[in-house]
Amino acid sequence: MNRVFIVMLQVAGLYGIYLAGSWIQQALGLFIPGSVIGMLLLFVLLSLKIIPEWLLQQGVAFMIRHLPFFFIPATVGIISYAHVFKGKGMLLIVIGLFSTALVMAVSGRVTQMLVKRREEA
Amino acid sequence: MSTALLMMVLTIAIYLATLFVYRRHRRLYTTPVIVSTALIVIILLVFHLPYETYMTGGKWIDRLLGPAVVALAYPLYQFRDILKKMFVPIMTGTVIGAVVGIVSGLLLSKWAGFSDLIIHSIVPKSVTTPVAMSISESTGGVMPLTAVFVMIAGIGGLLIHPFVLKVSGLTHRIGRGVGMGSASHAIGTSASMERDTLEGSISTVAMVLSAVIVSIIAPGLTLLFM
Structure with missing residues (x-):
């Protein structure tokens, strides 16, 4: 498998956790955004070793390296x-x-x- | 080519170009998020394109902001021991920062004579956009205007942070992280992360704590000072 494919797959995994976070937010009517709940969820999953570190590593590195990119549409507002x-x-x-x-x-x-x-x- | 696709390609191309320049000429004024935003705004103005048209493509990038925030769990996990050990200092700094942000924004705009609508919109500016917008909604502000103030805290904070860190004598990575995350949410965090992974992780924690604290105390403080 090439690197680009692995990154895409892992970003899709992160997106899935984000969706789970958004779902929890709506189901419980919380004021904390789904993305933050998703982050806490992933933190718990890592701490309990349910998700091993290597499973999402490249995707995480990619997203964090290009974090500013994802703000551009909002800032153009x-x-x-x-x-x-x-x-x-x-x-x-x-x-x-x-x-x-x-x-x-x-x-x-x-x-x-x-x-x-x-x-x- | 559809407009949406064109807008996406435009954003990616401009970002990559600004990143290329930034890697060779690392200055505050070459920061990709600032230069890219400025260039896109100029292009939209020149071609008389409304923001809504841009967002037909922009929304797909915007949607990836969610998983990008989720990714921040990793550095948090890597530094969990330091976080546990330094939780009280981080929490104390963040709570004080949240109060300072709400009260200063409220009183300054009130003394300057701005309408209640604007004052309510500026109050939650230090926290990440979705939380700030829901706080603004509950206290009687205008949500899109709040999003702009959140940008001022983020982009503005990014521009002034070297000066502020220097003048206030913030040398410790944990102190810097709390300052950046409390004042400039995820944009501050991305700047911290670029400098140092520990500072970035502390900034992530401060950003998350701040979002929770501000949403709890903003309504009460607003009532108290209005």
Whole structure:
């Protein structure tokens, strides 16, 4: 079997787990998206050794290496809302960026402080 | 050739081209997701094509975002021992980040005088799109607008993160991972993953925890501060 075929087969397997996650979400009416439930599901399956690591390895490596690619259609969606950010709306971009920087710095610093304390102990 | 197929081929070709450039000239402004998005937007504008037309093909790529997120379970599994050991610091940082994100977005847009509709749409911006949209729906925001704010947190976070990490003195891989995942969800995670697999895995954990925490506390905090 060639490599491309293996990757395709394994990505199909990941898609199946994603579908299972979406099904669980709908059946239980959860607010967590199906993809995240699917990820937790795969984590459990790996931990219980029901799925051995080698079974999906190449597909996983492929998907993670090209993760940004899968966001492109969603990010292009900005095109439909460009008008909101005209004039005063420009301020919303500044607010969004400032708030994002704040979250990154504060959550990171708190974690780093606690981790270092734990490592020294 | 059908429009859908053309849009898919266009997206793949542009991504591969930008990736080719990025691998030879690794800079923030050559990041494939940013350059590809910009190029596609320009093409759509030049040819007067609406987003809906683009999405006839784009949706097939969009649909693979699900299995891509599922794949993140692997690095999580590989670093399970570190995660277990560092769970309390990661959890604490993520909870504080979730509160900071909601409250700062809400108060700043309120003080700037934006409508309630916009304020509700900006509140869940730090978490992954599907979760953010369902939070926005439940608190009275506009879902597509929320998706745009999620993009600002993601792409914007990607652009400013080298500066923020430097200024805030974030040197530890675990601290960086929590910062990236809490602030810029999966786009931040992909940047972390590219730098370091441990940082990327921590970012994945922070992203998932953050999605859960924000959806639980956003409605209450919104009521409190509106």
